[in-house]
Each structure stands twice: as structure tokens, then as C-alpha cells.
Amino acid sequence: MPSYSERLIARVSQLNTSALVGLDPRWDQLPADVKEAAQSAGGSDAAVMASGFERFCCEIVDVVAPLVPAVKPQVAFFEQLGPAGFTALARVIRHARAAGLVVIADAKRGDIGSTATAYAGAWLAGEDSTAAPFGADALTVNAYLGDDSLRPFVDKAVQNSAGLYILVRTSNLGAATFQDRTSQDQKLFEAVADVVQQLNSSHWPDDVYGSIGAVVGATWPEELNSLRRRMPTTPFLVPGYGRQGGTAADVAGAFDSNGHGALVNSSRGINFAFQKEEYAEQFGPAGWRDAIEAATRQMIKDLRKHIPTGA
Amino acid sequence: MPSYSERLIARVSQLNTSALVGLDPRWDQLPADVKEAAQSAGGSDAAVMASGFERFCCEIVDVVAPLVPAVKPQVAFFEQLGPAGFTALARVIRHARAAGLVVIADAKRGDIGSTATAYAGAWLAGEDSTAAPFGADALTVNAYLGDDSLRPFVDKAVQNSAGLYILVRTSNLGAATFQDRTSQDQKLFEAVADVVQQLNSSHWPDDVYGSIGAVVGATWPEELNSLRRRMPTTPFLVPGYGRQGGTAADVAGAFDSNGHGALVNSSRGINFAFQKEEYAEQFGPAGWRDAIEAATRQMIKDLRKHIPTGA
Numbered sequence: 172m173p174s175y176s177e178r179l180i181a182r183v184s185q186l187n188t189s190a191l192v193g194l195d196p197r198w199d200q201l202p203a204d205v206k207e208a209a210q211s212a213g214g215s216d217a218a219v220m221a222s223g224f225e226r227f228c229c230e231i232v233d234v235v236a237p238l239v240p241a242v243k244p245q246v247a248f249f250e251q252l253g254p255a256g257f258t259a260l261a262r263v264i265r266h267a268r269a270a271g272l273v274v275i276a277d278a279k280r281g282d283i284g285s286t287a288t289a290y291a292g293a294w295l296a297g298e299d300s301t302a303a304p305f306g307a308d309a310l311t312v313n314a315y316l317g318d319d320s321l322r323p324f325v326d327k328a329v330q331n332s333a334g335l336y337i338l339v340r341t342s343n344l345g346a347a348t349f350q351d352r353t354s355q356d357q358k359l360f361e362a363v364a365d366v367v368q369q370l371n372s373s374h375w376p377d378d379v380y381g382s383i384g385a386v387v388g389a390t391w392p393e394e395l396n397s398l399r400r401r402m403p404t405t406p407f408l409v410p411g412y413g414r415q416g417g418t419a420a421d422v423a424g425a426f427d428s429n430g431h432g433a434l435v436n437s438s439r440g441i442n443f444a445f446q447k448e449e450y451a452e453q454f455g456p457a458g459w460r461d462a463i464e465a466a467t468r469q470m471i472k473d474l475r476k477h478i479p480t481g482a
Numbered sequence: 483m484p485s486y487s488e489r490l491i492a493r494v495s496q497l498n499t500s501a502l503v504g505l506d507p508r509w510d511q512l513p514a515d516v517k518e519a520a521q522s523a524g525g526s527d528a529a530v531m532a533s534g535f536e537r538f539c540c541e542i543v544d545v546v547a548p549l550v551p552a553v554k555p556q557v558a559f560f561e562q563l564g565p566a567g568f569t570a571l572a573r574v575i576r577h578a579r580a581a582g583l584v585v586i587a588d589a590k591r592g593d594i595g596s597t598a599t600a601y602a603g604a605w606l607a608g609e610d611s612t613a614a615p616f617g618a619d620a621l622t623v624n625a626y627l628g629d630d631s632l633r634p635f636v637d638k639a640v641q642n643s644a645g646l647y648i649l650v651r652t653s654n655l656g657a658a659t660f661q662d663r664t665s666q667d668q669k670l671f672e673a674v675a676d677v678v679q680q681l682n683s684s685h686w687p688d689d690v691y692g693s694i695g696a697v698v699g700a701t702w703p704e705e706l707n708s709l710r711r712r713m714p715t716t717p718f719l720v721p722g723y724g725r726q727g728g729t730a731a732d733v734a735g736a737f738d739s740n741g742h743g744a745l746v747n748s749s750r751g752i753n754f755a756f757q758k759e760e761y762a763e764q765f766g767p768a769g770w771r772d773a774i775e776a777a778t779r780q781m782i783k784d785l786r787k788h789i790p791t792g793a
Contacts, residue, residue: 253615304564
């Protein structure tokens with residue numbers, strides 16, 4: 172059974188891009204026709220919004236599936252709608268898997284023992300998308316609770332050919348509060364990084380990349396470069412490109428000479444591209460799918476300027 | 483509007499105990515009659531298990547509501563069942579609120595900006611249980627992402643008279659990996675503790691306790707004592723009593739001379755008391771409700787031996 176990283180690299184090589192499209196639905200920003208269709212179906216507020224989220228995200232999936240290797244649904248936006256939101260999310264994930272996309276559930280879960288096992292069982296379907304109720308390929312995980320808290324997630328990832336992305340250095344301004352604290356010349360995020368790299372070295376000793384990734388914000392290019400050296404076989408997930416200020420040049424250090432080693436995420440910049448002046452003028456309000464496609468192609472082009480390609 | 487801590491203290495004073503009952507349903511361990519009832523209703527595996535979890539947890543709620551101030555559903559066990567699990571969880575929370583219990587959703591969420599706002603909106607109903615789809619009074623939160631990641635949760639807690647419990651020192655063995663790292667004579671968990679106490683000092687300057695709590699494991703009694711001094715107006719949530727090895731004597735340091743300042747959690751020891759030899763013999767397999775009640779009363783009695791009471 173190919174590992175998560177092997178499956179991901181195959182998609183990246185095939186499409187020649189490491190662009191990752193986040194799915195961050197917000198009711199107030201949905202296209203007018205999506206809102207109207209959801210409202211006309213009726214139901215509770217949560218049911219209406221969930222229906223809009225599902226339709227919008229499935230349409231984004233249809234637009235980007237031929238262009239990018241993976242999508243990253245932001246679980247919180249579905250969770251805020253309650254059970255109806257989770258029903259919509261499970262369907263969006265299923266739709267994306269059926270379209271051939273790698274799905275990374277951005278849920279930032281973390282706990283210990285049997286509780287961590289339950290979270291892993293909820294999300295880490297891995298290669299067989301029916302092996303978990305939320306059939307994702309990979310999950311983002313918070314390691315504050317300690318190295319032993321990762322074990323149940325890693326076990327499930329190994330078992331199901333799934334992946335993890337452990338929060339190492341996040342993209343927000345306040346990330347420094349705790350992550351930059353230095354103990355014996357080593358910052359906290361570097362200690363987390365070492366635990367993650369060790370997991371890859373021990374579970375996938377012969378592979379170019381293991382399946383336990385690291386979340387490293389594009390807003391900290393220096394750390395990105397030094398973390399790449401520190402974690403040579405760890406795949407990265409890089410948020411913060413676009414709206415959070417990171418550029419394609421900032422993320423280049425995460426990649427190897429084959430153009431592998433990281434996914435670069437953009438969420439709002441693509442989901443709501445139709446609200447940007449440049450695309451709004453060109454495509455009009457009904458052309459939101461075209462705007463999403465144009466913004467995705469623009470991101471891919473921008474990344475190719477700065478990141479080595481396997482070609 | 484009374485704050486979360488004021489509402490909690492009123493319940494603690496009324497019942498004269500700080501015992502917190504965790505709701506940790508596990509299919510394999512459910513009483514036989516609960517399993518059979520769930521199976522006879524039919525449906526998918528997830529629907530059957532969710533129905534069993536809902537019934538079991540609602541029955542526990544009915545048993546403990548006259549005895550303890552609060553319950554703590556472990557979200558992961560519901561999440562592993564997918565959307566059906568969340569439907570069951572929302573109902574369990576509603577049932578517990580209707581029974582007068584304070585509900586702490588143990589979800590260990592954490593994110594930044596609008597994503598954190600979405601998580602807060604999902605869970606932090608606060609005083610009005612209908613103000614969020616999962617109508618909890620309080621939520622456990624992971625602060626690894628930084629002090630700014632807490633702000634949306636704190637804002638919602640202030641707005642809705644809800645509470646938070648930030649992970650400070652967890653009860654697992656591996657907690658030391660990251661939480662004990664020392665920077666300038668201050669451990670990471672102490673730095674998190676200082677941020678939490680500061681939030682209480684600034685938002686509830688005149689109250690005995692603020693509404694931003696701290697999770698501090700009972701398995702580390704020395705840290706519990708020193709954290710109580712470090713966080714004088716922070717309410718504690720203390721896991722690890724019973725099954726994880728913490729005793730009532732170990733948790734005494736978390737309390738003030740009025741018997742306030744902390745909740746002590748027991749989950750498996752109460753949920754599955756009917757499987758313990760002492761209770762199994764006394765009540766038999768059909769007497770699981772009686773075993774749960776006896777174990778709850780036993781915990782309350784044990785805590786009263788070591789913790790000051792307001793009486």
C-alpha cells in the first residue's frame with residue numbers, strides 16, 4: 172500500500188503544482204445564487220447555511236480538481252453550524268475524494284490515549300475513503316499535550332496510509348508567545364519539529380518523505396528555511412500565502428530541487444476571488460466559478476516562478 | 483448577567499461538591515440493555531452506536547443531575563461516529579442543560595482569527611443554552627497557537643457568560659515533553675498559566691474567580707499547588723482523579739478555604755462503575771444506574787474528606 176506521502180507526491184507530479192486550495196465557506200460571502208438556492212430549499216437557519224456551504228464547496232472542488240492535488244476544508248466553519256454542518260462536511264469530503272483530490276481536514280485536534288484514538292478514527296480514512304466517517308487523507312494535529320499524545324494518530328496514519336500535519340510554527344502574529352520560547356538554545360517549535368522528524372525517520376526510514384507533516388506558516392520565511400534543514404524528510408503544509416502576507420518567494424525554501432516537500436495553501440484568496448476587483452470586473456457576479464478558476468491558475472503560475480518543478 | 487464562574491459556584495455551593503462527571507461513552511462497554519435497545523431500532527452502524535451513546539449519556543445525566551454541579555462530555559467519542567455522533571452529542575448537551583447541569587464540552591479546540599471565532603460560536607452558548615448549536619456552558623481550549631488565538635474564545639465567553647478551560651498542565655506522562663520546557667526559569671505551562679490569569683485579572687478584576695479556567699492534571703499535585711498560587715482567580719478543571727491515579731488528597735491544593743476554585747473530573751470510574759467488581763456484585767448487570775449513582779456518591783464523599791466545604 173503506498174504511503175500518504177507517496178500518494179500525494181504522485182498527484183503533485185502529475186499536475187506539476189503544490190497548490191493547496193482551502194475550503195473556508197462563510198455565509199455572508201457566498202455567491203448570491205448559492206445563497207438563494209439554499210434558502211429556497213427551506214429548513215432551519217443551520218440547515219440552510221449547511222446546504223449553501225455544501226453546494227459552494229462541491230462547486231469549488233469541481234473547478235479545482237483538474238488543477239491542484241489537494242483541498243483543505245476548514246472544519247471550524249462547518250462545526251459552527253452544528254450537526255447539519257458536519258453532515259455537509261462529510262459530503263464535501265466524499266465529493267472531493269471522488270474527484271481524485273487528496274483531502275486534508277484542518278481540524279487541529281489533539282488529545283491523549285483513547286480520546287486521541289477516537290479523533291484519529293473520526294478523520295483518518297487514508298487510502299480507503301470509507302474507512303472513517305469523515306473520509307479524509309490527512310488531519311492537522313496540535314501536539315501541546317506531548318509526544319505520547321501523537322502516538323494514536325501516528326498509529327492510525329500508518330495503519331490506513333493516512334497523513335498528519337502537526338502544528339509546528341503557525342502563521343499568526345501571536346505564534347511567538349509560546350512557540351518561540353527558548354530552552355537550551357532550542358525554541359519550542361524546534362522541539363516539536365524534532366519529534367515530528369523523528370517519527371518520519373523511524374516509520375519511513377527509506378522514503379524521501381514520511382507521512383507525518385508539519386504546519387509551518389509562510390509568514391516566517393527564515394524559520395521555513397531552517398525547519399526544512401531540520402526536518403529533511405517531513406512534508407510541510409504552508410498556510411499564510413496570499414491573504415496572510417506570504418509570497419511565493421517566501422515559501423520557496425520549503426521545497427526540494429524536484430519541487431516536492433510542501434503544499435502551499437490559499438483559502439479566501441481563491442474561495443472569494445469573485446469579490447476581488449480584478450475578477451469581479453472580468454467575470455461579473457454570476458461568473459464566480461470562472462473567478463475561482465482564474466485565481467487558482469494565477470496561484471499555480473505564481474508558485475511555478477519561484478519553486479523548482481519536477482519537469 | 484451572572485458570569486460563568488458565578489453560575490458554576492452557585493451550583494457547587496448548592497450541592498456542596500465540586501465533583502464533575504465526564505461523559506465518555508464507549509460502545510463495547512455500554513450496558514447490554516442499552517446496546518440491545520439501540521440495535522433493535524436499526525440503522526447504520528454509526529446511527530446505532532450514536533443512539534446508544536445518546537441514551538446512555540442521558541441516563542447518566544438523569545442519575546447525576548441531583549448530585550453534582552456539572553458534566554463534561556468528551557467530544558471525541560461522539561466525533562468518531564461522524565455526523566450522527568454530533569446529533570447525539572447536541573441532544574445530550576440539551577438534556578443536561580435542561581436538567582440544570584453546567585456542561586463543559588471537552589473538545590480541546592484551538593485556532594486563530596475567524597476560525598477560532600467559528601469554534602467559539604459552535605460551542606459557547608453560555609447562559610442561554612440555545613445561543614450555540616452545541617449549547618455548552620464552557621469549552622476546553624488548546625493555546626499552542628499563541629495568546630492571540632485565545633482572544634475570539636474570550637470575547638465569546640464574555641459576551642455569552644460562558645467559560646473556557648485552557649490546557650495548562652495535562653495529566654498524561656508525556657505532558658513533560660513540551661509543557662515542562664524551561665525558558666528563563668519559567669516552564670511553558672507556567673507561561674500559559676500567566677496568560678490565563680492575566681485574562682481573568684483584566685476581564686473580571688473584582689471577582690473571586692474569573693471565567694477563563696485552566697486544565698491542570700491531578701497526577702501532578704505539586705504543580706497543582708504552585709499553579710493555584712500562580713493563578714489566584716483562575717478556576718481549575720482537574721482531570722486524572724481515579725483511573726489516572728490522582729487521589730482526593732492530591733487535588734486538595736486546587737481549592738480555597740470555601741471549597742471553591744476547581745472541579746474534579748471522573749469519567750470512566752463513574753460511567754462504567756457497573757463493571758467494577760464491588761458494584762457488579764452488589765447491583766448486577768441490570769443495576770448499572772445504581773452503580774453509577776453509588777460511584778458518584780462515593781466520589782463526592784471522598785472529595786469531602788480532603789477538600790474544605792463551604793458549610
